[in-house]
Amino acid sequence: MKNYDVLIVGAGAAGLAAACRLSRCEKLKIGVLEASERAGRKLAASGNGQGNLSNLDLDISHYHGGNLPLVQKIACNDPYGGLDILDCLFVSDGRGRIYPSGRQASALSEALYVTAEKQGAEILFNKRAAAVSRGFTVLCADGSRYSADCVVLCTGGKAQKQYFTDGSAYSLAVGLGHTLTPLFPSLVQLKTDKTHIKGLKGVRADCAVSAVVDGRTVKRAEGDVIFTDYGVSGNAVFGVSPAFASQTGVLSIEFLPGISADKIAATLERRAASGFFGENILAGIVHSAIARAVLRRAGSSPSAVAECLKNYTLEVTGTLGFDSAQVTRGGINAGEVSEKLESKLVKNLYFAGEILDVDGDCGGYNLHWAFESARAVAEDILAKYGGKV
Ligand SMILES: Cc1cc2nc3c(=O)[nH]c(=O)nc-3n(C[C@H](O)[C@H](O)[C@H](O)COP(=O)(O)OP(=O)(O)OC[C@H]3O[C@@H](n4cnc5c(N)ncnc54)[C@H](O)[C@@H]3O)c2cc1C
Structure with a gap:
């Protein structure tokens, strides 16, 4: 020996x-x-x-x-x-x-x-x-x-x-x-309720995301969010995922970080007044699949759409397993x-x-x-x- x-x-x-x-x-x-x-x-x-x-x-x-x-x-x-x-x-x-x-x-x-x-x-x-x-x-x-x-x-x-x-x-x-x-598993993709990710699979967006647990924001990160068939992935998601390692909560996605809800609403109001309608109201502002999902959820009021873009919430139901996790x-x-x-x-x-x-x-x-x-x-x-x- x-x-x-x-x-x-x-x-x-x-x-x-x-x-x-x-x-x-x-x-x-x-x-x-x-x-x-x-x-x-x-x-x-x-x-x-x-x-x-x-x-x-x-x-x-x-x-x-x-x-x-x-x-x-x-x-x-x-x-x-x-x-x-x-x-x-x-x-x-x-x-x-x-x-x-x-x-x-x-x-x-x-x-x-x-x-x-x-x-x-x-x-x-x-x-x-x-x-x-x-x-x-x-x-x-x-x-x-x-x-x-x-x-x-x-x-x-x-x-x-x-x-x-x-x-x-x-x-x-x-x-x-x-x-x-x-x-x-931690530093891992999040599984979410599927209602509000319908039609978004494959879409990638630069966002700020927050982990909200028991009504409190416990983590925030910026970077890309990638929508998948089970929930969300991407750098920003990995950034907040430690908050969900052993508990569920809510993921709040801010689609246009750095642009205020008021500025978004004012732009949408101008567009509505000049004849934009349907999902075209968000054309060029966010990806068309995101536009459809947001309008489905928020209706057509410019302030409600702006609010939804700043706080697109998803119920986090869990994470992927150890084989997907980094730690x-x-x-x-x-x-x-x-x-x-x-x-x-x-x-x-x-x-x-x-x-x-x-x-x-x-x-x-x-x-x-x-x-x-x-x-x-x-x-x-x-x-x-x-x-x-
Ligand atoms: C894809 C990926 C990307 C990552 N990126 C980053 C990053 O950018 N920054 C960061 O900070 N962290 C990152 N991490 C996490 C980081 O790599 C780990 O936390 C770190 O490597 C842990 O170091 P360690 O030496 O403790 O374990 P490991 O690096 O996992 O090494 C453990 C070693 O033990 C050996 N071993 C296991 N069991 C036995 C046994 N019974 N007998 C003998 N040998 C055994 C294994 O073969 C392995 O070589 C990443 C992880 C992954 C999976």
Whole structure:
């Protein structure tokens, strides 16, 4: 049985970052077990392949989970904090989203992998950890066993199982006594009541959207909304979807953000007076399918039509499932770990990344958490061994 000082389980964003930091310490023997045949696959796919790695606005309201004070301490300080490991150049867009300047996430996951290996970490592929016993021994699905003084679980969540994240790896921590909080898909398309999306399938519009829960607006986002046969998708929808991860509510769509209801109504009144009628009253103002849906709902009064365009409400009945989601709400109870993410139940057992009950909004918050949590873990382990991060 091969022995390591530190065994990292999962070579995703958090596992690779931890491996790079830890393998800088020459006296440590680092092993990484990865279930798939490649490292960093989800990181490579992130941000439509461009890698939205962090965000300039690190307000704690962008994070969700059962131990937000812990998240605040680890992840709400420096937008570039955990990114030093990439030693890259970064750019931010108008919404504060931070990307690598080359906008190619796959290059970063490759660079992290190569760096960890060059520094001496052994990354073993097609090694699905099936059980971890105290001490530690890790048993893989192929029957192989590895021992280590210290184990870092970085196996991600349950979203999109094609990335080898089907949720089965939570059992590694549960087997050691940890608890799993309820799991929900987040950053995901919304299912809505179909009455008011009739005829809109395939239509895309630039909108502002708000999530209204119990009569209160709890989240707002701008971007595109894409109508589908089950409800709505698109950037703006992903932006507010965390509000609906574990509850239903109302989605309010503002079709013409930046143009007041009064200005819209005045335009429609002028048009009506000069002979526009039927759906032509909205010709060129919104897509004709949206015009039909709005007029069906609001009638012909210019002020009612303007109001409907500014607040087109849809009852949210649920979300699509884990296979469509970008992240998992819930995970291993973050109340069961120290400020450095060491288990309070099992000494020298650590967690980093999405495996914990921590999820972020759309905009780079989840990768930021993966990188910062990996840094916290590496700092603690290296302090124990007298190395530098
Ligand atoms: C399509 C898509 C786009 C995204 N875009 C963004 C974005 O732009 N910005 C952002 O912040 N977030 C984004 N996310 C979310 C982000 O990618 C994840 O939150 C992040 O990758 C989590 O990092 P992680 O290391 O915890 O887990 P992962 O990156 O999921 O890595 C987990 C690793 O563990 C391995 N593994 C699982 N089980 C086992 C086992 N039993 N034994 C051994 N290995 C195992 C897996 O194969 C995988 O390599 C996106 C997610 C998706 C799906």
